[in-house]
Amino acid sequence: MNRTRLLYPLGALLLLGAVPLDALARIKLTTLPVREQVQIHLDHPQIALVEEERIVPLVKGVNQVDFSWANTRIDPDTLVLRILPPPSEQPLDVKVLSVSYPPNENALVWSVAASASGAARVRISYVLGGLSKDFHYRAVADRDEKTLELAQYLRVNNHANEAYDLAQFQTGIGVEFDKPLGLNETREVQLNRFANAPVRKTYTADPVKFGYLDRARDQLNVPMHYVIKNAGHPLGKAALPEGKARIFQDDGQGGSAFLGEDRGPFTPPDDELELYLGLARDIVVRRTIDRNERQRIAGNLYRYDVTVKYEIENFKDAPATLNIVESVRQIRDQLHGNNGRDPEWQLGDGTLHNPDPEKSDADQLLFHVDLPARPADGPAPKLTQTLRLTLNNEW
Amino acid sequence: MILNRMACFLCLLLLPLALPARNIDLATVPERRTVQLTIYNSEDLTLVRESRVVTFKKGVNPLQFSWANTLIDPTSVELKFRAPNTGLEMLDTTFPHDKPQALYWNVQSDADREATIEISYFTSGISWAADYLAIADADEKTLRLENFVRVKNLSGEDYENAQVRLVVGTINLVEKIAELAKLPVGRVDELKREEYKDLRQRAARKMMAPAAPAMEMTAGAVAYDTAEMEAPKEIIKEGLSEYFIYTIEGTETVQNGWAKRLRSFEVDAAPMTVEYRYRPREYGDQLTRLYLLKNDAASKLGGTPLPDGVMQIFRANGSEGLSYLATQHLKYVPIGDKIELNLGVDRLVIFEQVKQKVYRDNLWLQIRGGNLYRKLGEDGFKLELDSQVAGWDEYTVYRQKIRNYSPKPIHAQIRREYAGDIVFRSRLNPTLHDFQTVQFEADIPAGGKAELDYEVIARMGYNQKQNRVELQNGDAGR
Numbered sequence: 049m050n051r052t053r054l055l056y057p058l059g060a061l062l063l064l065g066a067v068p069l070d071a072l073a074r075i076k077l078t079t080l081p082v083r084e085q086v087q088i089h090l091d092h093p094q095i096a097l098v099e100e101e102r103i104v105p106l107v108k109g110v111n112q113v114d115f116s117w118a119n120t121r122i123d124p125d126t127l128v129l130r131i132l133p134p135p136s137e138q139p140l141d142v143k144v145l146s147v148s149y150p151p152n153e154n155a156l157v158w159s160v161a162a163s164a165s166g167a168a169r170v171r172i173s174y175v176l177g178g179l180s181k182d183f184h185y186r187a188v189a190d191r192d193e194k195t196l197e198l199a200q201y202l203r204v205n206n207h208a209n210e211a212y213d214l215a216q217f218q219t220g221i222g223v224e225f226d227k228p229l230g231l232n233e234t235r236e237v238q239l240n241r242f243a244n245a246p247v248r249k250t251y252t253a254d255p256v257k258f259g260y261l262d263r264a265r266d267q268l269n270v271p272m273h274y275v276i277k278n279a280g281h282p283l284g285k286a287a288l289p290e291g292k293a294r295i296f297q298d299d300g301q302g303g304s305a306f307l308g309e310d311r312g313p314f315t316p317p318d319d320e321l322e323l324y325l326g327l328a329r330d331i332v333v334r335r336t337i338d339r340n341e342r343q344r345i346a347g348n349l350y351r352y353d354v355t356v357k358y359e360i361e362n363f364k365d366a367p368a369t370l371n372i373v374e375s376v377r378q379i380r381d382q383l384h385g386n387n388g389r390d391p392e393w394q395l396g397d398g399t400l401h402n403p404d405p406e407k408s409d410a411d412q413l414l415f416h417v418d419l420p421a422r423p424a425d426g427p428a429p430k431l432t433q434t435l436r437l438t439l440n441n442e443w
Numbered sequence: 444m445i446l447n448r449m450a451c452f453l454c455l456l457l458l459p460l461a462l463p464a465r466n467i468d469l470a471t472v473p474e475r476r477t478v479q480l481t482i483y484n485s486e487d488l489t490l491v492r493e494s495r496v497v498t499f500k501k502g503v504n505p506l507q508f509s510w511a512n513t514l515i516d517p518t519s520v521e522l523k524f525r526a527p528n529t530g531l532e533m534l535d536t537t538f539p540h541d542k543p544q545a546l547y548w549n550v551q552s553d554a555d556r557e558a559t560i561e562i563s564y565f566t567s568g569i570s571w572a573a574d575y576l577a578i579a580d581a582d583e584k585t586l587r588l589e590n591f592v593r594v595k596n597l598s599g600e601d602y603e604n605a606q607v608r609l610v611v612g613t614i615n616l617v618e619k620i621a622e623l624a625k626l627p628v629g630r631v632d633e634l635k636r637e638e639y640k641d642l643r644q645r646a647a648r649k650m651m652a653p654a655a656p657a658m659e660m661t662a663g664a665v666a667y668d669t670a671e672m673e674a675p676k677e678i679i680k681e682g683l684s685e686y687f688i689y690t691i692e693g694t695e696t697v698q699n700g701w702a703k704r705l706r707s708f709e710v711d712a713a714p715m716t717v718e719y720r721y722r723p724r725e726y727g728d729q730l731t732r733l734y735l736l737k738n739d740a741a742s743k744l745g746g747t748p749l750p751d752g753v754m755q756i757f758r759a760n761g762s763e764g765l766s767y768l769a770t771q772h773l774k775y776v777p778i779g780d781k782i783e784l785n786l787g788v789d790r791l792v793i794f795e796q797v798k799q800k801v802y803r804d805n806l807w808l809q810i811r812g813g814n815l816y817r818k819l820g821e822d823g824f825k826l827e828l829d830s831q832v833a834g835w836d837e838y839t840v841y842r843q844k845i846r847n848y849s850p851k852p853i854h855a856q857i858r859r860e861y862a863g864d865i866v867f868r869s870r871l872n873p874t875l876h877d878f879q880t881v882q883f884e885a886d887i888p889a890g891g892k893a894e895l896d897y898e899v900i901a902r903m904g905y906n907q908k909q910n911r912v913e914l915q916n917g918d919a920g921r
Contacts, residue, residue: 087764093790097767110673126755126770128576132763144706145675149595151700161673173757173765218764287790287848316793317848346819347808347830390801390839410798410839441803443832 079105084169086212088179088229090204091220096179098215100172101132106142106162116155120209121177124149129158132169140166178208183239183291185312187323189247189274191298196247198276200240200288206233221286242282248275250322253333253358254373261327268333270370272325278315288315293323330363331370331419338434340383345441352439354379355398360431362419370417372400372433377411380439387443396436453495453508453562470507473497476559479606480697481688482571482594484750489569489598491515494525494561499552503534508562509545513599518641519565522548526559568598569697571609573707573752575773577784579734581761583851585712586736590749592678592689595702604694611687611750611775678707680747687748713742719792719855726785730794730845730855734784738776749776756784792853792887793846800840800920807834807905816905834905840920843895847887858882861899864907868915869897878911896920 085101104113115127134140141163148157162168181204189196202219212229219225223239250273252258258269274295278288293312296304310324339355356379362368380391390410395401403413415435422428453473473495481490497506508520517538524531534549552558576589592609596602634642676692689707697703715736720726734756739745754773757765769786776782806819808830816833847853860880867873873883885893898919902908 089760089764089766092767095767097765099764101763108672125574125753126767128755128757128765141672143672143675145673146706147591147704149593149702149704161675163672171763171765175767218760314790316791316846318846319793344828347827347832349806349808349819349832389837390798392802410801441806441835 081105083213086215087218088204088212088215089218089220090181090202091218096176096181096208097126098174098176098179102170102172103167104160104170105165105167106140106160107165108162110145111160111162113158113160114155115158115172116153117174118154120154122154123175123177124154124156126173126175127156128171128173130171130173132171134166134168138166140164140168142168176208176210178206180205180207183289185288185291185293186296187274187276187293188296188298188304189307191300193247193249193274193297195244196274196276198240198242198245198283199238200242200291201236202239203234203236204229206231206235221289245276245283246280248277249273249325249368250275250371251328251331251368252371252373253335254371255335256375256378257373266334266336268335270328270331270333272328273322274325276321276323277318278321279318284317287317288312288321290314295323295325331368332361332363333370333372334359337379337383339436348443350442352380352384352442353396354383354437354439355396356435356437358417358433358435360417360419360433361428362431363422363428365421365424367421368419370419372415372417372435374413374435375411376413376437376439379437380442384439384442391442392440394438394440396438398434398436400433400435453497453506477606478602478604479608480569480602481608481610482569483610484571484573485610487567487570489566490563491566491602492561492563494559496557496559498555498557499531499550500555501552504550504552506548506550507545508548509542510564510600511544513544514567515544515598515600516565516567517544517546519563520546521563522550523561523563524558525561527556530554530556531558566598566600568596569602570595570597573611573750574704575749575752575754577734577754577756578765579715579756579758579768580712581759583717583734583758584714586715586734587709587711588713588744589709590707590752591704592691592707593702593704594695594697596697596699599699601696601698603696603698605697606693607691607695607697609689609691611689611748675706678705680707687750689747708746710743713744715742717851717853719789719853721794721855721857721859723858724860729788730792732786732789732792734786736782737779738782739779742782744782745778748778749773749782751775754784756786789849791847791849792855793844793848794855795844797842797844798839799842800838802838802921803835804838805834805836805902805906806832809833809905832904834907835903836906837901837903838898838921839901840898841896843893843897845885845887845893845895847889847891847893850889852886852888852891854884854886855893856882856884857895861901861912862910864902864909865912866900866902866915867897867912868900868917869895869919870916871895871897873897873914875912875914881912881914 081102081104083100084103087099089097089099129144131142131144143161145159145161148159149155150157181202184201184203186199186201187196204217206229209231211231214226214228216224216226217237219239221239225237227235227237229235251270252273253268253270255268258271261267261269276283278284290311290313292309294309295307297307299305308325312321312323315321336357337354338357339353341353343351343353345351356374358372360370376391376393395403400415403415407414417431417433419431420429476494476496478491478493483489522533530553532551534551537547539545539547571592571594574591574593576591578587579585594607594609679690679692681688681690691705695703713736715734718733718735719730720733721730736742737744738749752773754771756768756771758768760766769784771785773782807816808819808827809816810827811829812831817827817830843857845855858876858880861867862879865879867881869883871883873881876882883895885895887893896919
């Protein structure tokens, strides 16, 4: 009976008589087929699947093929041995008869029958713990913040206690590369570089999501974002996996200035990746409830007229677009308490009466307000915007 | 030659007395000729039947059976005479106080003879479990499905060249225990522990008794014939009442501490379909991707129920490699029943529901807390101060968006459950899964989108007359 041993961890050379598969066989000869090819599949969000291809010499009859993985975190339940088709000039019929698991060992023994003596090409697949990945991004905006260069990186962290001399990495986003991966090594590879990707810089006032900068003075936080739509050239071909993004801006002197960093969510095609840049201090938004009137319809049934007023100043010397976001339910709850029902509302004749239809729904309203630049020779003008709402059938 | 590594011995004591001497003993050790293991996966219970050939002299023959360091239940050990089955009689059984894990039988023989005896007992520590490997082809049209059985031996005893039989299904011992104890099932818990254990073993033994075939195995029949290529062992499946018995072809050696895994069946290219389902009660609040097939002949299956077991699911990537998809615990699948492999969320399919509009009408007010109700806006209805809203119809307009960024067209099935008196209005050709669950479907091409509009009208409070969903064909929203 031929015995072949596939050693998973490096340096485990205790071969002879190490596994008591056959207690009577004290003298054994073991062949050690090397890895011909390794593929590391990282397409699953949480799991790394490793596939090794080896050429295993078999004799006619039944062969024992040992596989051991001391000190590594192979999930033994995921171990699959597949016999790949032999070349047509060397027909060899190979079948796996059974698998035996010795006690107290990270090992198994495949019992493999071969129709003739020869070399079988096999693939061994397993889920390997400790091999993790993360994506990250480097975004460099141009001087006028209209486009940016987005570089996408994959970082593979090898804490699996196993080294791979050369592995083909399949990232799941259409990019493959061949690299070695050493013990406890972290390897970073640039997967994509999207040049001249259109970017929008937004300023947002959203009392529910971003709150107030100064509640006593009704001054809202106004966070800034770069918004990159994952559509159109050069983006839109694949989803952008979640990951940390470092954001820079071209300083016009051959270098770049660091603007901040943010964690971007998984962004499928057609969706927008928003990267937070910090709070804008030169755009000031004060939000007040300007009107709150109640009108009885009948009994305990009321109608409310509510006006939300925004006083906006742009102290920047460039025009900007401010996004104003409101939750109607939040307004109703704040003014009249939460009755557990969705509000039924209508927009009135305030200056804000055309919400963005793509990003507004039964509760949330988004308005875009264009802010002119501060005049070079004068103070920033104060722009007043109003949102008038009628809340119907409230009780 | 069968050698037991642990001490499960049968000794014929060469003594004139029925009970052995205290200090100086002489014994012969008849070897185990055949052994059969019947392993349950629902209980930590294995029925062992072994046969040995013993030479008896005329008169009383003391036999000692001992099982040091094993997990054999001493009260379950039984002795039967197989060949010949006359002329031999067991006189008594003694459990010596000074020698745990041993017993003595006194056997009366009417002549000097050789006899085959059968010893059966229950042991703990031997278990079996099924597991599965499923590999979809690159196009996800067919599935290669392999089923394995894994036998693990932690009983303390090596069983060499054993015929192994595996019981598929949950053995309903409680009912049988109740039957034996002549008690209602609900009162089985009142039995004393020892009594319960005894009845449990008797129940299991009784259940298995008709299934045990004659033991005609030949010891050492597993020598490899290298002239012909060894084939994987067949696992013979037989129905038995509500259970299935898997019998592994030939014999197997399962050493103590070891586990052994054998293929039970394999099916290449079983046709399957891919479906996306939104069923929050079954799969959580997410659109779930599934592989669907049936345990029937059309799927090249259906020969046996599929026992409970863990399934590893992969997809062939078209270049001899695999992609890992999911690990799932497959629940027992009867013959003819469907097999659903849950692959979780597909990140390339975006599933979003948008609440677009809410409005109310048909408002009814209860006047002064009495039995008088008036509809708002009704002719002659005056502004009544002392009235409360008692009933209304609440309209909510939804848009279900599905974006498919996968390279293949998909079919999605959505179920939404509504409590109360509901009208579901849409042009989606929905059906009712049950009285309060609406089901509708959509096909989305590769790279395409679907926007499915519907309106839910809930009749609330005084207006609620029913507790069911009514389907209406119409446009969503006013």
